[in-house]
Every structure is written in structure tokens, then in C-alpha cells.
Amino acid sequence: MTEPAPDAQATSGTSAPSLRRVVGILLFDDVEVLDFAGPYEVCSGTRGPDHRPYVDVMTIGTGPLVTCRGGLRVQPDRTLTDCPPLDALIVPGGPGADERTPDQDELILPFLRARAIATPTIASVCTGAFLLGRAGLLDGRRATTHSSGLEALRAEFPTVDVVAAKVIDEGPILTAAGVSSGVDLMLHLFERWFGSEARARAARNLDGPWS
Numbered sequence: 001m002t003e004p005a006p007d008a009q010a011t012s013g014t015s016a017p018s019l020r021r022v023v024g025i026l027l028f029d030d031v032e033v034l035d036f037a038g039p040y041e042v043c044s045g046t047r048g049p050d051h052r053p054y055v056d057v058m059t060i061g062t063g064p065l066v067t068c069r070g071g072l073r074v075q076p077d078r079t080l081t082d083c084p085p086l087d088a089l090i091v092p093g094g095p096g097a098d099e100r101t102p103d104q105d106e107l108i109l110p111f112l113r114a115r116a117i118a119t120p121t122i123a124s125v126c127t128g129a130f131l132l133g134r135a136g137l138l139d140g141r142r143a144t145t146h147s148s149g150l151e152a153l154r155a156e157f158p159t160v161d162v163v164a165a166k167v168i169d170e171g172p173i174l175t176a177a178g179v180s181s182g183v184d185l186m187l188h189l190f191e192r193w194f195g196s197e198a199r200a201r202a203a204r205n206l207d208g209p210w211s
Helices: 033-045 102-118 128-134 147-156 181-194 196-206
Strands: 021-027 055-061 088-091 121-125 167-170 173-176
Touching (some): 021 033, 033 055, 088 102, 088 128, 088 181, 128 147, 128 173
Parallel strands (some): 021 088, 088 121
Antiparallel strands (some): 167 173
8 A cells, every 4th residue: 555654743753742633533323432442542542752642632422422332322522513623533433334324414424524624634444434435535545444344335435446454545534444443543643643663652552463
């Protein structure tokens, strides 16, 4: 895949930047918990050598209370109507993303289209790619999703080059594959923004198979 050059403000990871990125994670009813919890953990749990976080992270809900897949209820930090400017918007998947719903047409898709104008990075996790596709953000691009949804993504969006990969980076638009790939996505963005040492710090904090 084509890798964009690191941002001009990226560092070698020796310290957190003085101007932190602001990351918003979209939440909606029937969202997959790990899809958003993985990126949230990377953002909230990773600090530089000076003990400052690399990013500020917040949840953005379609309403004041969201019921996730499995019944977990989450009170988002902000809603679609009071969402501040963001450096990156992460769009998770789940049953609430897989099939088109009235909430998508009335709330989520208009929000994504509006945010795409001013937000430098918009990224999906798992079947969140279907939301990006329905918002028109994947047209003419490469994209990926959960392995079980690749054919459905191809069928619904014939102008999208759907491929099997962990993370597809198309510059302002990124897509990540399965449920746990939100971690890989966020590590990728950490490296893009702050350099390889920041990514390594985040991976070590997870104490898992990531590097």
C-alpha cells in the first residue's frame, strides 16, 4: 500500500508534541465495542517520555446515551451536534453499521460528509467501512473491511477497489480490517503523526502481538 510521508510535525518519538492531535471516535447504537475500545485505549493509554499524552481523545455519540452491541451502555463525551474540530475521526463498525438504518441516513451519513470537508483524517474500523462508503468517502479509493464483509463491500460499492489487508492508507481516508484492527489502525496513525518510537511506546503498553 502507498504510505504517505510522516506529517511535518512528526517527531522521532522523544517527546509528545506541544500541540496534541484531537481524535474523535464515533459511537452509535449497536456499535462493536472492541472496534472503538481498541483505538481509545491506544490514544488514552500512551504517553511520551515527558508523561504527557500524544493525543486528546473523545467519544462522539449520535445521542447522549449509546447502547453498544452486547448491551454495554456508554455516555459519549460529545454528540454530533456539539462535536468540536478534530484532527481525526474514527468510525467503528458493528451491527449498527452493517445494514443501512434510518439513523444512518438522518444522522451519521450527513455528519460524515460534513466532517470530511474539514477533518484531515477519517478512518474506519471493520464494517465502519460501509458507513464511509455510504457517505461517498470511498469512491475511487482502495478500502478494506472484516474478511467476512469483503464481498458485500464490493457488491454495494462497485467503484471502490476492495482488498484484503490489515490497514489501507489512502491519505485522508483509512480503512482497517477486522474487529481488533482498530489497534493496528491507531498504531499506524501514531507512527504517521509522531514517528516510530511513539508507535513502539503504544505497542509496548498493549503488551500483545503488536510491534
